[in-house]
Amino acid sequence: MSTGVPRNHGCRISDDWTYKGMKTLILENELLRVTVLLDKGSDIVEFRYKPLDLDVLLLAPGGIRNPNRGVLSAPSSGPFLDYFSGGWNEVLPNGGPAIRYKGAELGQHGEVSLIPWDHAILEDTPDRVSARLWVRPLRTPFFLEKVLSLESGRAVLTIEEHLTNEGSEPLHAMWGHHIAFGRPFLDEGAVINTPARQFLVHEAMPGYEPRRFQPGFTGEWPHVPAPDGSLADASQVPAYGDMQAQEMAYLTGFDQGWYAITNPVRQAGFGIHFDPKLFRYVWYWQQLGDVAQGYPWWGRFHTAALEPWTSYPTNGLNEAIANGTALELQPGETVETKLTAVCYAGRSRVSAISADGDVS
Numbered sequence: 323m324s325t326g327v328p329r330n331h332g333c334r335i336s337d338d339w340t341y342k343g344m345k346t347l348i349l350e351n352e353l354l355r356v357t358v359l360l361d362k363g364s365d366i367v368e369f370r371y372k373p374l375d376l377d378v379l380l381l382a383p384g385g386i387r388n389p390n391r392g393v394l395s396a397p398s399s400g401p402f403l404d405y406f407s408g409g410w411n412e413v414l415p416n417g418g419p420a421i422r423y424k425g426a427e428l429g430q431h432g433e434v435s436l437i438p439w440d441h442a443i444l445e446d447t448p449d450r451v452s453a454r455l456w457v458r459p460l461r462t463p464f465f466l467e468k469v470l471s472l473e474s475g476r477a478v479l480t481i482e483e484h485l486t487n488e489g490s491e492p493l494h495a496m497w498g499h500h501i502a503f504g505r506p507f508l509d510e511g512a513v514i515n516t517p518a519r520q521f522l523v524h525e526a527m528p529g530y531e532p533r534r535f536q537p538g539f540t541g542e543w544p545h546v547p548a549p550d551g552s553l554a555d556a557s558q559v560p561a562y563g564d565m566q567a568q569e570m571a572y573l574t575g576f577d578q579g580w581y582a583i584t585n586p587v588r589q590a591g592f593g594i595h596f597d598p599k600l601f602r603y604v605w606y607w608q609q610l611g612d613v614a615q616g617y618p619w620w621g622r623f624h625t626a627a628l629e630p631w632t633s634y635p636t637n638g639l640n641e642a643i644a645n646g647t648a649l650e651l652q653p654g655e656t657v658e659t660k661l662t663a664v665c666y667a668g669r670s671r672v673s674a675i676s677a678d679g680d681v682s
Contacts, residue, residue, distance in 0.1 A: 332448030380504030
């Protein structure tokens with residue numbers, strides 16, 4: 323609980339909240355409000371730019387649901403998708419469908435994305451607020467901690483993270499930030515700016531069609547062949563209602579680690595800076611125009627996700643180990659990183675996001 327003096331100005335932080343029975347942390351300043359579900363994987367379920375009252379993140383049609391504490395007992399794909407509410411999810415150590423790793427059954431995007439995290443408020447002043455969050459997964463001996471911070475007068479959230487292997491043997495992991503954007507932010511479409519050089523389109527997947535791009539294509543970002551032979555621009559996110567398509571692809575070849583996604587009509591957007599030596603891939607996932615039928619979307623879903631990951635593809639940890647992209651931590655090893663996320667207005671395109679969250 324915060325021990326700061328109560329106030330209604332400048333930076334504020336509070337853990338006095340619960341939402342649907344889940345402990346909830348709120349950080350805000352004059353420009354930004356960030357809501358974190360401590361009892362659900364530290365999900366960021368609100369990233370709201372206050373001057374426009376615009377939350378850029380996806381809120382799934384089923385809304386936010388509280389997973390029970392035994393959710394990881396089943397290794398099927400169900401738990402993550404059953405409780406997926408959109409927003410910004412932290413994923414470790416498996417990206418993709420359920421797998422078995424060294425005797426541990428890991429569900430889809432398991433295992434830190436649904437379990438409760440501990441927390442402590444570190445700073446609570448009008449100029450700056452911060453909180454430390456940490457978790458130990460149930461089936462793997464990782465320790466993951468992060469510090470979330472906001473400063474007065476800036477629509478910038480910084481996240482400083484440490485991942486440690488507390489086991490006595492080497493451990494592999496896929497580590498990702500599953501950031502999904504939705505309506506109304508995407509209603510008029512969006513433009514993606516990034517210094518990525520290469521674009522890898524996931525191969526054909528049964529039941530995953532129609533696709534925007536030719537499955538299996540590898541080439542330069544952003545121009546990609548479409549299934550009909552025409553050339554598509556992957557940097558353009560179609561407006562809601564303009565296209566019905568699904569896509570799974572990967573951005574890579576980063577000299578600098580950042581991307582920005584901007585609604586050019588509202589001239590507002592979201593950008594993130596990350597370490598491209600650690601997060602070498604940005605997963606590019608789209609469900610456009612309520613196209614996906616059956617479980618779990620039932621023809622009522624429109625999103626574009628851009629997800630910094632250590633590894634690829636979305637086939638699970640064992641495939642990432644086989645292709646050499648899995649992160650490997652030796653006993654006692656710690657990996658440190660920092661992400662900086664920012665909202666901005668008055669721009670239709672972006673040329674750079676700095677490590678401090680400055681937008682060019």
